[in-house]
Amino acid sequence: MMIRAIVTDIEGTTGAISFVHRVLFPYARAYLSDFLRRHQDEPEVAAQIHATRELAGEPDADLEHVTTLLEGWIDADRKATPLKALQGMVWEQGFKDGEFTGHVYPDAAEEMQRWHEAGIALYVYSSGSVQAQKLLFGYSDFGDLTPLFSGFFDTTTGGKREVESYRRIVEAIAVPAGEVLFLSDVVAELDAAAAAGLQTVQLVREEGMETGDHPMAASFTAVRFDD
Template identity: 60%
Template sequence: MKYRALITDIEGTTSRIAFVTEVLFPYATEHLPDFIRNRQHQAEVALELTAIRQLMKQPEADIEAVITQLHRWIAADEKVTPLKTLQGLVWRLGYQQGHFTGHLYPDAAEQLKQWHEQGVQLYVYSSGSVEAQKLLFRYSDFGDLTPLFSGYFDTRVGAKRDISSYAAILQHLQLPPGQVLFLSDIAAELDAARALGMATCQLIREQQTPGDHNIAEDFYQVEI
């Protein structure tokens, strides 16, 4: 076995970009305002609202001002952690109510199972919250795949194009970087991981711009 651990991105790697942009994001945008209004006093929601007010530098901002700020971040596609967390909470309801299932490419589902059986430690690193990541794999088109994964990382460890983010992940894994393979469709993310000595492979599923990394058109072509 060449690698002891594999870290995979989601959007454009395990799953269609369109699933996020055409299903998840519009669903969250539509349902987020009423979700917040109705649940603003629940602990897990109130915690994120406090974080948003801190980012706004308006600790006394009312709930409508917070919602307006969230819509601004959504429109600008900002990777703001409390926004991502709230989106994940809204998606949880959507998954639980059967409004959609988590899209996975068949090759991704099959190979993740096979790699797990071979003893490879599997992790996810995505801009979406850990909650959102777990939901996608728990309610996937292929059933609950969360038992396959050893852990999840999101923007709490840092931005995906920052070298420091991968340093934090490696510290958590306690593995030499050369024993860790990172899969993503974005060359700049792979560049950051490779700067620390991690192995990399770029998924070219949807006409992504290739970098100078190993390339695979699907998970079957990824060499472990």
């Protein structure tokens, strides 16, 4: 397959799922309440607080209840856009303070660099906010990787298991769908991307993972295509 652009997922694909669940989620939960109290009147934060109320169907919820809602969504790993935006804001300070670095598999860092040098446009599509994506790659285990990417997409584009989301991405990057490769560890996401006409490869980094009818690779090094 001739590939001009690659769109990659993050969790389980470029980095370990455990990093998000063992490092980032606990950090956000620990500091979210204090962050909201200190920054609730700032326009970007206020907008996400309002969006949380609207999404929950509780327009009159006070800040304490909004915080409780968000903490519950963290525990449930809910893919809610306002939660992801607020998590990114909280994580920013942790990254900048050196509390942690963004986990990236060595093979992912190496191959993305090689693909970038070969002239293939790289994009990220993750349920985490664009801000969080840029933080993870900007403060990664391998330094600032953001120059490798031509763009970032999150759930404001649409759900990752929805075919229309991938059509929107293809339209945004202006590359024919058949020349775009989507990398993910989740079969339902790959199914949606394939239905939109994208090429797909499933990253199967752990034993026992659910697999589908997509080409599989145990690492980025094993991803094969004609560039």
